[in-house]
Amino acid sequence: MTAIRPVRKAVFPVAGLGTRLLPATKTMPKEMLTVVDRPLIQYAVDEARDAGIEQLIFVTGRGKSSLVDYFDLGFELEATMEKAGKSRAALDGSRTTPGELISVRQQQPLGLGHAVWCARHVVGDEPFAVILPDDLMVGGLGVGGALRQMVEAYNQVGGNIVCAAEVPADKTASYGIVDPGETRGNLTEVRGMVEKPRPGDAPSRLAIIGRYILQPAVMDILDAKETGAGGEIQLTDAMARLIGRQPFHAVKVDAVRHDCGDKAGFVLANLAIAMDNPELGPIIEEYLASR
Numbered sequence: 001m002t003a004i005r006p007v008r009k010a011v012f013p014v015a016g017l018g019t020r021l022l023p024a025t026k027t028m029p030k031e032m033l034t035v036v037d038r039p040l041i042q043y044a045v046d047e048a049r050d051a052g053i054e055q056l057i058f059v060t061g062r063g064k065s066s067l068v069d070y071f072d073l074g075f076e077l078e079a080t081m082e083k084a085g086k087s088r089a090a091l092d093g094s095r096t097t098p099g100e101l102i103s104v105r106q107q108q109p110l111g112l113g114h115a116v117w118c119a120r121h122v123v124g125d126e127p128f129a130v131i132l133p134d135d136l137m138v139g140g141l142g143v144g145g146a147l148r149q150m151v152e153a154y155n156q157v158g159g160n161i162v163c164a165a166e167v168p169a170d171k172t173a174s175y176g177i178v179d180p181g182e183t184r185g186n187l188t189e190v191r192g193m194v195e196k197p198r199p200g201d202a203p204s205r206l207a208i209i210g211r212y213i214l215q216p217a218v219m220d221i222l223d224a225k226e227t228g229a230g231g232e233i234q235l236t237d238a239m240a241r242l243i244g245r246q247p248f249h250a251v252k253v254d255a256v257r258h259d260c261g262d263k264a265g266f267v268l269a270n271l272a273i274a275m276d277n278p279e280l281g282p283i284i285e286e287y288l289a290s291r
Helices: 040-050 065-070 075-083 112-117 146-157 169-174 217-222 235-242 263-275 281-290
Strands: 009-013 055-060 101-105 128-131 135-139 160-166 176-184 187-195 206-214 248-251 255-259
Touching: 009 040, 009 112, 040 065, 040 128, 040 135, 040 146, 055 065, 065 101, 112 217, 112 235, 128 146, 135 146, 135 206, 135 263, 146 160, 146 206, 146 248, 160 187, 160 235, 169 206, 187 235, 206 235, 217 235, 255 263, 263 281
Parallel strands: 009 055, 009 128, 055 101, 160 248
Antiparallel strands: 128 206, 135 255, 160 206, 176 187, 176 206, 187 248
């Protein structure tokens, strides 16, 4: 039996324009928008670290330098806080060590598959994770983050893993949808995938959401730069080509998903996470009761 290689690297496709959140994203990357007290990108990085990821690969675009700057050492800020006797604990997690964060550039917005392909030289011949930061995943109590749960499943079955959740039938056109095979517990065999099918054409309601663990062979498929839905290079199409050649599963994780690329989802994420905060929760509850 071939040994299952560990997942040490994660790709963060963060070059998108965030048009659903305009005008806030006109000059600020959507991944830098804050949910309560930290930007979306830090939630994603924290989740990756919780899963044992050692190297963070940001695929950025024009105007996205603040994403990398955020994880740099804020020397002036930290020196001022230290001089004033203020704790720097609030900055924990917002720094990276040398070699932990690598940035590559996606020069054209050609789709998610193209963004992942831009990281090919850093990924090399290793399995890797993909995290979409605007899908904010809050793990269930005691089970860790969504990616950690996926890594645990991957360590059992190997191959390729996608995070999946049931969606309403009228929402299938917004997702990549799984054609399911055998289900064992939270794992479902993937027999095929369809990118954004109309409700009547969808093989199931099992949608792929914002987290992936993939084998490096997907980069060879993406290298052909074949376009799919919307005229873009679709990651779903490339993954579908691996089915039958390598093990492929979808896993349902114990986590709450917030679509923070959408205005309503972003507001609800702030509300939900604030209400779970012991300091903010009572204030929010009192305000909502008064409304």
